[in-house]
Amino acid sequence: MKKILLFILVLLSLPAHADVEQLAEKVRKIVLDNGFTCLLVKRGEAPIFSAYLRVKVGNIEEPEGATGLAHFFEHMAFKGTSNIGVKNYKAEKKVLDKIHTLGSRIVQMQKDGASEEELEPLRQKLLTLEEADKKLVVPNEFINIYQRNGGTDMNATTGNDFTSYFVSLPANRLELWAYMESDRLMNTVMREFYSEKDVVAEERRMRTDNDPDGRLYEFLMKTAFENSPYKNPVVGWPEDIKNFNVEEARAFHSNYYIPSRMVLAVVGNFDLDEAENVVKKYFGQLPAKPDKPIEVQPENLGTGYPKVGAIQGTEEPRFYLSYHRPAHPHPDDEVLDVLQNILCEGRTSRLYKKLVLEKKMVSSIDCYASIPGSRLDGLFSFYAKPLPPYTSQQVEAEILKEITLVKNTRVTPTELEKVKNTIKASTMWTLKSNMGLASLLTFFESLTGNWQYILSLEERVDAISTDDIQRVAKTYFVPSRQVSTYLDKEEK
């Protein structure tokens, strides 16, 4: 989020340069009748393009007991459709219906505490049906089509706020891409549903169970949030992954994979009019559906704060010091980004100078202006690993001293100038990359409803004063919003 806001701020406050000014004019925005939004930008020399589809669905939308469903659905999206990845969908559907009926039954029995003796024969039957399905499937066909056509950067990512699908291709594959992407939005099939749970479980083991940073991050979110869906890991809790059922998955897709929640950006060297026609032809077919926004109860800040929690591990100790902050967009967004820069960005930042250079308590320090997401109230977080003989708590105490300083004394004009220059330069570099630009455009269009929100920030950036920085620090960096989570090293 920090980099994204920095991008916006840079765009606003840049001195006039033909290319940056032209970018604002280069973005062609199309909103289809079904609510689907597309941003097209022609740039670059090589005959390639990057496409970034951002769907406003993340773990925010997950029902209780089905954490990880958004991420699981992202996996499903690569399994193909009723048109791609299957030899005969009519025949497959019959088998899939049986698989899902039996699979749902097994999941329900698991939830009801059925014994292994009861479950095992049903699982064997499920395996037999899955084997029958395999004969009708063309495995990985969706991905393979992209691969053989030179698809690079091909991937998807699920976060707390969004699920995104992206790929770069040679420009003469634009229509192929549009056909495939629209097909998987309209005709997705819950194929290999039960076997994919095992793959997700492996992913969880890799990213969380066997990664100390993954474990601590998950613990931070669980500790910091009680009501917010941000308390849950994007990959899901193991028990929920095990108990996904297809009815929930279908409902999830039906409710949230709707055109009005989708923003697409296509950036590269292609004909704009042709691209517009292709987008209308393929994505115009998506049926419009009413949106069902999620209601989230706010956190009860103050009571029970500051929160403190710890987990144990054999690894080197580390910690997060975090403060609750509001969702985007908010008038204080840019100021919090500026604070992040002043406190943590680079070797001239305050915390680097204090903790790394002067006191030698850590070898690096990181700050994040908004984690784990931006759509809901999130966290401003500091992360560090203490150097022996210091403890996490001792490092944290020094961070708190610096926070007090920033509340009570003005930042210097040089510090502020550095931030503004950082913002300016980082935007320029983002503009060099098709995929980087596509990602940023979709982010702001999705988050604010209009990518041109970027342009309205200009005045606010220039108006940020040292008083603003003190005010924001005093508002958010307070004990009633504070959460400390540690990974402590187990004694041998």
Place this chain on the structure above:
Amino acid sequence: MKSSLLAVVILFFLSSCNAQAVAIKKLEPSTTPDLVEPSIQIVDMQGIKLYHLADHDLPLVQMSLIFKGGHLREPIDQKGINQFMTLVMRTGGTQKYTPEKFDAQLELLSAEVSISVSSDRTMATIKCMKKDAATVLDLFFSMLKEPVFQDEKVELIRTQLLEEVRSRNERPLNIANREFTQQLYNGSDYFRMVSSDEILGMTRDELVNHHRQYIGPGNIISVGFAGDFELDELQGLLKPHFETWKVDVVEPEPVVKIEKEWEPSIHFIAKDFNQSAIVMGHFSDTRYNPEKYAIILANQILGGATFGAKLGNRIRAELGLVYSVVSAFDLESWYGRFRMVASTKAESTSEVFEEMKKILTTFSKGGISESELQFAKNLILNELIFQYEDPFEIVVNRMIYDYYGYPPGYLSLFQKAIKQTTLRQVRAAAKKYFLPHRLKVMVVGSSDVKEQLEAFGEVQDWPLDDF
């Protein structure tokens, strides 16, 4: 009548099944995009090769100097010195700029100056806005020519390097890859990671002497630039810096000669993870091998990516036992590694182990189809266009190809060679260079996993290096 009706039904059925396949085929162009390398100007600048590619899209510049050097070319009794030295060069101040002033200047301009070490070269890079180029170049050359290696900064870097060492054993795959490499190279000091003792023993004098001996124009391979300057403008900026850079340097030692010999083995490291990391493989070959195009295709087919390759198709897609499983065949200037790498839950370690071996065995015995080869070719050929996406990358790639003695227009030659490689050649390469009966294996996992591995042969415990 009945049989005619049946025929019609069958035909209709078949045509529906194929309708979507036809739709895809219609939308897939049969042509591969032409590779058109932008015009890079290459000139001699006081005995140094300068590559220039103008890019006026945005007012930005990037430049790299590539030096001879790297981890494999440092004196073995000073292991890690290149990395240590370059980190202190960057942070330890110069004769003209204190460390604080150096960082303050750069960060005020939001410019980057970096220096990194790889196996056989060291690369120093700048990245900044055009308007700041003169200032940043001054900082850059000051760092290269006259670093002061301030004591305090030497100790700071020492601390940071030691902290990295302490974190080396936190993730199973990191451990497995590292220890596999050490096992394969038979404990060679060149191919292991630097130890705490070596970091602690490095003196400031050694860093200073190393810089004096090796960092100078005589060891510059080339300079590469892409950005918003014409060539003459760039030369005008660079000339004063090179004119005053007169030092004698020593050529670094060549990369140690590797004997491509190994014994198959299975080694196990016990650590409390609920997911095992499996690395199996042996020595690869070199970039100068004329069969390399067949090898590249073969590796792509085997495990070039988790999707669309034999390993992933079976072990992830069919069996659901892994999130990621890939193979990699290094093609360096020395004998590198061939590896297959996977992670799986502890309970299925032996199953994945067996599948990896089985797939490799079938593959090496000619189990490669024409359609698999075509798929791999299309993937590689159609991705080539992306080598021309970023001007600076185009320049750096060209510099590296020239350094390794590849002919001009190498990418076009590569494209042609890939297209012309036959199934027979790929099968021959699979048989010759991918050896299932001579695998070295390293597995990291919980202690109860060892028993699973014993089904495959003698399993030796491998100590976990705590450096």
